[in-house]
Amino acid sequence: xxxxxxxxxxxxxxxxxxxxxxxxxxxxxxxxxxxxxxxxxxxxxxxxxxxxxxxxxxxxxxxxxxxxxxxxxxxxxxxxxxxxxxxxxxxxxxxxxxxxxxxxxxxxxxxxxxxxxxxxxxxxxxxxxxxxxxxxxxxxxxxxxxxxxxxxxxxxxxxxxxxxxxxxxxxxxxxxxxxxxxxxxxxxxxxxxx
Amino acid sequence: xxxxxxxxxxxxxxxxxxxxxxxxxxxxxxxxxxxxxxxxxxxxxxxxxxxxxxxxxxxxxxxxxxxxxxxx
Numbered sequence: 485x486x487x488x489x490x491x492x493x494x495x496x497x498x499x500x501x502x503x504x505x506x507x508x509x510x511x512x513x514x515x516x517x518x519x520x521x522x523x524x525x526x527x528x529x530x531x532x533x534x535x536x537x538x539x540x541x542x543x544x545x546x547x548x549x550x551x552x553x554x555x556x557x558x559x560x561x562x563x564x565x566x567x568x569x570x571x572x573x574x575x576x577x578x579x580x581x582x583x584x585x586x587x588x589x590x591x592x593x594x595x596x597x598x599x600x601x602x603x604x605x606x607x608x609x610x611x612x613x614x615x616x617x618x619x620x621x622x623x624x625x626x627x628x629x630x631x632x633x634x635x636x637x638x639x640x641x642x643x644x645x646x647x648x649x650x651x652x653x654x655x656x657x658x659x660x661x662x663x664x665x666x667x668x669x670x671x672x673x674x675x676x677x678x
Numbered sequence: 679x680x681x682x683x684x685x686x687x688x689x690x691x692x693x694x695x696x697x698x699x700x701x702x703x704x705x706x707x708x709x710x711x712x713x714x715x716x717x718x719x720x721x722x723x724x725x726x727x728x729x730x731x732x733x734x735x736x737x738x739x740x741x742x743x744x745x746x747x748x749x750x
Contacts, residue, residue, distance in 0.1 A: 560738055588742040591706045591731050622706065672705050673735035 495529045496665050498522055499557060500565045503579035505536035510635040511600045513643050515567040518598055518630065521654055522565065525662060533557065535582050542581060550585040558589035563665035564623070569600040569635075570610035575617070583621060591622035592672050594664035596657055598630030606631025626664050628657040683741050693732045693741055700736030707731070707745065719744025 500522065502515035512534075519532045533554070541549045558564075568579060595618050599607015611629050618625055632638060632650070640646055686694040692701040713720055713727030720727045728745040 559740055587708075588731055588740045591708070591740070592733075622708070672733040673703055675705060676703055677705050677707065 495527050496562045496662060496669070497529045497531075497560050498563045498565060498661065498665060499531045499533050499561050500567060501579070501582075502532060502534045502536075503566055503568045503582075504571075504576045505534075505578050506569075506576075509569065510639065511567050511569045513639040513645070514598060514600050514630075514632050514635065516643065517639075517645050517650070518565055518567060518654070521651060522658055525658060528662065531557070535576075535578050538582060540578070540582060540585065546584045547587060554582070555586055555589055558586050561589075561593060562669050563594035563596070563661055564590075565596050565598060565630075565661070566614070567598045567600065567630075568607060568610050568614060570605075570607045573609040573613070575610055575614055580617065583617065587621060592668050593623055594626060594661055594668055595623040596626050596628065596630070596661040598632060598657075600632045600635050602634070602636055604633045606633040624664060624668060626657070626660045628660045630654055630657050683743055685741055685743075693743075695734035695736060695739050695741070697739045698734060698737040700734050702732035702734045702739075702741055704730055704732045713744075717744060719746070721745075 500515055500519045502512060504511050515532055519530055522528060522530050538551050538554055540551060566579070569576060597611045597614055599611040601607045608629075608631060615625055630653075638646060683696065685696050688694055688701050690701070692703070694700070695702050708729050708731070709724050709726035710729050711726045715722075717727045719729070730743055730745050732741040734740070
């Protein structure tokens with residue numbers, strides 16, 4: 485059986501969301517690295533979104549406090565990459581708050597998670613904790629994750645990654661995310677639920 | 679980006695994108711359990727209002743609105 489790539493007349497837009505506002509965050513290095521890597525793929529546009537920069541009141545609830553610019557970005561997106569450090573095995577509070585401000589902007593779009601941790605488990609626990617949240621938001625998760633372990637020593641002072649193997653490991657993650665984003669965009673635009 | 683937008687419908691029954699005029703595609707539904715039971719889209723069988731989501735292939739805008747005929 486032969487296969488062929490689905491035609492894509494419009495580039496995929498896959499923003500990378502840096503999910504922590506904390507000072508001294510190593511996740512910023514991860515997010516910049518991931519953004520640079522996904523930008524290499526033909527037919528993919530990306531943008532780094534820093535939750536620290538979003539005007540997000542913490543006293544509101546969900547969609548009541550959505551930021552119009554962020555919502556427009558999410559609506560334009562075909563998929564998302566979330567860079568999530570693991571804080572006490574859980575999701576950063578502000579990332580959850582930011583995600584909760586939208587709904588229709590996410591539905592039937594792909595999402596991949598890059599977990600970040602100080603220890604050797606690469607954020608696997610925060611990734612597992614995020615899966616039911618992302619499902620309830622209508623996002624579609626992929627098999628592959630990005631796992632960034634021992635992040636305190638993973639980057640040089642210039643912010644460059646010191647272990648070149650991470651680029652190779654992320655290839656599978658990116659390829660599945662792009663496949664899922666392509667399929668889901670076709671579905672959103674052409675496959676009708678009646 | 680309002681919920682329950684009032685938009686035009688094409689002859690083929692698709693909602694028309696309010697931004698670019700392209701026919702949208704209905705691809706998702708979700709129950710809204712916080713909805714008022716008197717809402718037109720409230721379905722007593724589900725115990726929720728049924729929300730529909732329609733994506734525009736032209737500009738990627740998404741329309742969210744209560745399902746028509748949701749009340750049993």
